[in-house]
Structures are given as C-alpha cells and as structure tokens.
Amino acid sequence: MKVVILVPDGVGVKNYLFSSFIDKLQAQAREVIIFHKLSKSAIKEIQVHKPKLRGFFEMYEFIESPKTRFLRETLAYARLLRNKKKLNNKTILKFWSPNKKGVKKKLLYFLAEIVGFIFSKSYCFVLFGDKIFESTIKKTKQTILYNDVFRKIKPDMVLNLHQRSPLVSPVISAANELNITTASVIFSWDNIPKARLVNRYDSYFVWSDLMKKELKKLYPEIHKNQIKVTGTPQFEFYFDENLKDDKATFFKKHGLDIHKKIICFSGDDELTSPFDAQYLEDICKAVVDFPEEEQPQILFRRCPVDFSERYDEVIKKYKFVVKIDPDWRVEKNTIKTTFSAIYPSFNDIKLLVNTCLHSDVVINLGSTMAHDFATLNKPCLYLNYTPVTNNYWSTNTVYTFEHFKSMQGLDAVGWINDKSELKEKIQEVLAFPNKVAKDKKLWLKKIVHHPLENNTKKLVDTIKELLN
Numbered sequence: 001m002k003v004v005i006l007v008p009d010g011v012g013v014k015n016y017l018f019s020s021f022i023d024k025l026q027a028q029a030r031e032v033i034i035f036h037k038l039s040k041s042a043i044k045e046i047q048v049h050k051p052k053l054r055g056f057f058e059m060y061e062f063i064e065s066p067k068t069r070f071l072r073e074t075l076a077y078a079r080l081l082r083n084k085k086k087l088n089n090k091t092i093l094k095f096w097s098p099n100k101k102g103v104k105k106k107l108l109y110f111l112a113e114i115v116g117f118i119f120s121k122s123y124c125f126v127l128f129g130d131k132i133f134e135s136t137i138k139k140t141k142q143t144i145l146y147n148d149v150f151r152k153i154k155p156d157m158v159l160n161l162h163q164r165s166p167l168v169s170p171v172i173s174a175a176n177e178l179n180i181t182t183a184s185v186i187f188s189w190d191n192i193p194k195a196r197l198v199n200r201y202d203s204y205f206v207w208s209d210l211m212k213k214e215l216k217k218l219y220p221e222i223h224k225n226q227i228k229v230t231g232t233p234q235f236e237f238y239f240d241e242n243l244k245d246d247k248a249t250f251f252k253k254h255g256l257d258i259h260k261k262i263i264c265f266s267g268d269d270e271l272t273s274p275f276d277a278q279y280l281e282d283i284c285k286a287v288v289d290f291p292e293e294e295q296p297q298i299l300f301r302r303c304p305v306d307f308s309e310r311y312d313e314v315i316k317k318y319k320f321v322v323k324i325d326p327d328w329r330v331e332k333n334t335i336k337t338t339f340s341a342i343y344p345s346f347n348d349i350k351l352l353v354n355t356c357l358h359s360d361v362v363i364n365l366g367s368t369m370a371h372d373f374a375t376l377n378k379p380c381l382y383l384n385y386t387p388v389t390n391n392y393w394s395t396n397t398v399y400t401f402e403h404f405k406s407m408q409g410l411d412a413v414g415w416i417n418d419k420s421e422l423k424e425k426i427q428e429v430l431a432f433p434n435k436v437a438k439d440k441k442l443w444l445k446k447i448v449h450h451p452l453e454n455n456t457k458k459l460v461d462t463i464k465e466l467l468n
Contacts, residue, residue, distance in 0.1 A: 001029050001467045004155040006168045007036040008059070010328070010343030011187065012161030017046050017053070018346055019233035021456040026052055028464055033153065035059050037167060039331045042343040049346045057149070060142045062167050068140075070108055071133045072166065072198065077116030078126050079195035083218055087193060091400050095194045127221060130200070137173045146174035156467050160184040164196035172199040181466060185232075186211060189368070189447050190403035192218060203466055205230045205459060207448050210406060228462050231448050231455030238375045239453040243353045250358050256322055260297050261430050263287070264359035266369040267302040267311070272398075273365045277310040278387040283363060284318040286422035296430060297322060301355055304328040305342065327351055361429045361436075363416070366398050370413055371447060374440040379433050381414040381425060412443035 003025060007013065016022065017034070026032050033055035036043070043056055064072065077096055084092040098109035119125040137143060158175040160168050163184045175182050183203040186192060192214045204227045206212050212227045237243055251258040265283060267276050280300065287295060297320050302311065304326040315321045327348035352372070356362070362373045363381045370380035386394045407413070414436040416425050429436045449455060 001156045001464070002031045002033070002154065003029050003463065004033045004035055004153070004158045006059075006158065006160040006162075006171055007034055007038060008160075008162055008165035008167040009037060010042060012185075013038070013042065013046065014344040014349060015232065015234040016161050016185075018049060018344070018349060019236055019456055021233045021459060022050055022053060024456055024460040025463065028460055031055060033057060033155070035171060038343060041329060041331060045329070045343070045345055059167060059171065060145055062140070062142045062170055064166055065136075065140075066104075066108065068133070068136050070112055071129065071136060073109060073112040074116045074119060075126060075129045075133060076195045077112055078119035078129070079218070081117065081120035082123070082126070083193050083195060086218065087402055089193075089400065089402050091397055092193055092402065094397065094401075095196075123220070134173065134200070137169045138177065140170050140173075142170035143173045143177075146171050147177060150174055150178050150180060155180055157181045157183060157463065159463070160199075160201070162187050163191065164194075164198060166198055169199055172201070183463070183466070185230075186215070189371075189406075190401065193402045202226065203228055203462075205462065207232050208446065209449075210446055214402075228466075229449050230459040230462050231450075231452065233456045233459065235372070235375050235448065235452045236456055237349050237353050238356070238372070240353075243350045244357055245350075245354050247358055250354050254299075254322055254324055256297055256299070260295065262299050262359040263296050263426065263430075264299045264301060264355055264362040264369075264373075266362055266364045266367050267300070267306055268365055268367060269303045269306050270308060270310070274393055275387045276365070277314055279363075279365065279383050280311060280321070281314045281317075282387060282419045283422060283426075284314060284321065286419075286426060287320065288318075289423050290427075294427075295320065296360070296426070299324060299355060299359055301326060301352075304344065304348075324351060324355060360433065361426070363426075365395070366401075366404065370440070371444055374437075374444040375452060377441065379414060379429055379437040379440060381416055381429060381436070384415050384417045385419060387419065406446050407443060410439040410443050410446075411437060412439050413437045 032053065035057050037059050047053060080092055080096050084090060098113065100106060100109055119129055158171060158180055163186055172182055182201040183205060184201045185205045189207055192211060204215060204222065206215060206227060206229055209229055212229055215222060215227055216224050248258060265280055283298060287298065300315065300321055300323045302325060315323055327345040328342045329345055330342045356372050356376055361379050361381060362369050363383065365383045373380050384395050384399065414425060414429055416422055449458065
C-alpha cells in the first residue's frame, strides 16, 4: 500500500512523525509520502530521527476565497448552535471567535452569524451547506493540481493529521474525486464539539469509544462503521526507556536539588488562561510558607506557543522556580503565536517525558498534562478559582466545557478551589500522592484506548484493514 500523510502544520510532527507510528506504517506500506507545510529546518529535524522517511512534498499555497471562508465559518457557527442544544452546554459557543480585525473580516463574521443562525434551524440546511462548500473547493486550481499529482503517484490512502486545517481541503477534494480512500485523525480529546471538522472522509480515527459516540451524535451523517477507535500515539513515549534519564542525571542537568520534591506547573496559552502568571505566583507564595526542610521546588514548563514575558517577574522573584522551556523551534522572520509557525524538536519529547517522570505532581488549569501524569500514575491538581476579578473569564466556564463531562463520578484530579487551599492541598498530595485523584487511571481509560503502548500498532493495523 502507498499512503500519503497530510501534515499541514507542526502539531502532528511530535505524535505521528516522531512516534513509532511512522516506523510501523513504513514496515507495512510500499511507500509513505508526507504532504506538508513545514519549514526546511523542520524537515531536517524529522529526517535526522526518521532517516527512512524520504518522500516529502510541499503542499500548494491555498488561501480561501471570501466565499469559501464565509461558507466554512457559516457552517461552523450553525453547528456550534446545534451542538449547544444537542449537548445542553452553553459553553460550546465560547469556541466561536468573531472578534477579528478589519472591516471586511468583521462583516464576514457578522453575515456568517446571520446565515449560520438560519442554517442551524434544520440539519438539512447544514448538509446542503456542506455540499456547496465541497463543490466550491472542487473548483479551485489547487484541487486540479492535486488531481494531477495523485494520478501520477497513485496513493491508496490519504491520511490527514489535523482535521481543522483549511489547507488540506483541496487535497481531500482531489482524493475524493479520484476515489482514493481518505481518513483523518481527530487530533485531540476536546476537538469534536468545536465544529471544526472541515472536510468529510471515508474513515475517522478517534481516541476512545467516548469520542466515537460524540462524533456520531454531532455528525449523524457519518456512519458508525466509519469511526474507528485507534487511540493516539502521543502517550507512547512514556513507555520508551531510551527517552528516560535517571533522577540524578535529570536533576543535575537542570540545577535541581535532588533532596527536594518537585511540583510541575504547566502553563496554558494566553487565551485559555490569561491569568496564568498570577496562578504561578500564588503557588510560589504557598511554597514560601512551607518549613524550609519540606519546601518543594517548582518546575515550570510553559505552553509551546506562549512566547510572552508574563511569567518573567515571578520567576525572577522566586529562586526555587526552575524553568525548563519546551524545545519547539521557529523559523526566522515568522510569527511565533500559532502552531502553524513552529514545530517540536525530538529533544522536546525527552524533556517532556523526564519532566513528568521526575515531578511528583502537576498543577495547571484544565490541561491535558493531567493525562500525561496519569500515564505514570502521578496526580494532578486543577486550579479552580479565578485569581483576578473580571467580566470576561472564569474557571466556572472552563470546567463546564464539554470534554470535562468525562470526569463526572470520578476522583480524577485534585481540586484547588481557592488560593488559600494551595499550601494544604500541595502538602497533602506530596505526602500522600495515592490518596489524591484515586480515579486518574480510570479517567485516562475513558479518554484514550488502552493499552496505551499499543495505540500506534492499533492505528497501523486499522489502516491496513481498510486497504485490504
């Protein structure tokens, strides 16, 4: 079999190109070709660690016409309105961002809201809109170009690694026109309700049975047999002994005191957690109150796309905060604010694995890092208070997002409901880690197909079955 993998940005590099997924796929496939929009340095980094991967094809530039953009946003808004009702969750509309700069964009989103509201009244309207969108994409010059490419290379499957990227639309349109099997991974556990499944595929690869039910509920036109539970490769790295440093090596490398426990504070991006620096300072103030012999260290790992200076004063003020920045690279003269502009180094996988391995607990605002730590049977504390009084952001909204419903009935994480609780909760989790978040493994099993270390094999086996 010959497989084309679409990598529209740096997000899929870590989980799919750096994991064993690509090795297992190459062992089964006649040829694997990467259609990408990555920098030359990103390609070089991939080839250093995956030298057998040689087929790279740079995707054509694709800028949506105003009509295409309008249709895509209209359909997204219509689905968000329907998802809000279907899931009985008002926070679904938080994923609509009409506050764009420029008169033209503001007008586009204003009209998208009006037409999207009308479309939302009937699912037939939404499906009709999908067909118009697909027809529009089919007529683009990029789709015609990909038709020519596919006629030459004759792939058996086109697999997309990020379901929300508009850049892949002409590729999928061309593949569908030529009856090439198409599939997409649903990249993250919270993606489905956000109504950003841009194209339609023959198959959809999801993390769990929970995601399968959610996808079927919100996209009833997709048959249940099209949805394959494959898990995700992103947790397999925790089972690779070659990535792990022993404790003495890790502590010495990063200037940590081997006799003290480690709190990992993992940061979010500025939109998700605008007061993250205040959270970090609150934790630091709590740690200062510890008896000196019990005082833990704080290992700070920021969000890979957060290049802000908002934490600098706190880190400078509290000497027990050790910063281990993600090793994500960015090309010169590019904007560093989105995942499309940057890519992970292979070294960052090792940094992340050892950060989780040698920390005793992770504290954050609703981050997936809770699952990373649960993989190693370590607890997470979720911050559940709003540190700054304001009218636009609250943890009451964050924790009512749809994906957190999966925690119901489970002692999945520890909760810090007020900054006054920080010292006591940290002391408790460091002294009795097994008494906090006792159901973290059960939650992880709901979120991701198990056994985790077999997810890459499961994904490759599924691809092979679809093409046989």
